[in-house]
Amino acid sequence: MGAMPQEVDLIKMEMNIQAEETIGERTFFSGSLNGFDTVLVFSRWGKVAASSTATTLLDKYKIDFLLFTGVAGAVDPILNIGDVVIGKKLYQHDMDARPIFPRFQIPLTDKLTFSPNEIHVSQAEVAANKYLNNLQSDISIEILSKFSIVHPKVIRGIIATGDQFVTDTQAHEGMHLSDSEKAQAVEMEGAAVAQICEEYNKPYLIIRIISDKADHSATIDLNAFIENISNHYSRGIALEFLSTLQNNITEKANEKIESWKIEDPSVLMT
Numbered sequence: 001m002g003a004m005p006q007e008v009d010l011i012k013m014e015m016n017i018q019a020e021e022t023i024g025e026r027t028f029f030s031g032s033l034n035g036f037d038t039v040l041v042f043s044r045w046g047k048v049a050a051s052s053t054a055t056t057l058l059d060k061y062k063i064d065f066l067l068f069t070g071v072a073g074a075v076d077p078i079l080n081i082g083d084v085v086i087g088k089k090l091y092q093h094d095m096d097a098r099p100i101f102p103r104f105q106i107p108l109t110d111k112l113t114f115s116p117n118e119i120h121v122s123q124a125e126v127a128a129n130k131y132l133n134n135l136q137s138d139i140s141i142e143i144l145s146k147f148s149i150v151h152p153k154v155i156r157g158i159i160a161t162g163d164q165f166v167t168d169t170q171a172h173e174g175m176h177l178s179d180s181e182k183a184q185a186v187e188m189e190g191a192a193v194a195q196i197c198e199e200y201n202k203p204y205l206i207i208r209i210i211s212d213k214a215d216h217s218a219t220i221d222l223n224a225f226i227e228n229i230s231n232h233y234s235r236g237i238a239l240e241f242l243s244t245l246q247n248n249i250t251e252k253a254n255e256k257i258e259s260w261k262i263e264d265p266s267v268l269m270t
Contacts, residue, residue, distance in 0.1 A: 007071070043189065051195070054196040066203075067204070081220065128238075143229070160176075161185040165188070
């Protein structure tokens with residue numbers, strides 16, 4: 001799932017698409033990807049659009065796992081254009097129902113933040129690093145240089161979500177969870193998707209590619225960045241992540257087969 005059509009186009013090209021269906025003005029592509037039954041969809045921008053799309057995936061398509069990928073702005077100054085943030089914790093920075101509820105708390109729940117399964121976060125980190133280690137085999141040095149991408153890194157970070165396109169560095173200071181828990185990246189869908197998935201008790205991951213620095217010192221063409229950089233990241237990381245999942249499934253299956261083996265076959269003869 002991605003918030004812009006370009007963010008899922010290259011993944012779509014990798015799929016064996018068997019059906020497509022339009023629901024709520026969104027087209028859902030069903031098929032297989034890297035051996036997994038897959039549904040791919042462009043959700044549109046914002047929390048409502050993303051929540052609606054996630055709900056359809058969960059209700060209509062009965063998905064077992066939701067992977068959301070796309071761009072985000074850096075809040076943490078350590079992040080550069082082309083870095084990857086895997087959401088270890090997400091929250092809605094524009095949720096403020098005070099004085100009835102504390103700031104950031106989702107009304108009528110005890111939730112301020114949402115956290116994916118730690119194992120999946122670790123698997124995604126491995127997948128993202130594998131992709132970045134071979135980045136120049138997918139994106140030319142000339143294109144990478146155009147966006148000043150030299151040594152991109154992967155971090156597990158806190159992602160702030162809100163229905164605002166944040167371009168003012170002063171706004172960053174007002175959106176942190178606390179002085180000790182500060183957002184690394186800001187975007188418009190992740191925590192909303194996380195909320196829906198947790199309400200349905202389904203696993204999920206939010207993976208973001210940084211498209212602008214915290215100090216906004218570099219001005220880039222967002223559409224060009226998505227078409228030349230982030231859509232390649234999305235495809236590459238998604239495929240690596242699925243490969244990691246497949247390897248884990250195979251390892252567990254082999255472990256189960258080993259556990260079934262009888263050390264002393266003579267017991268079958270008694």
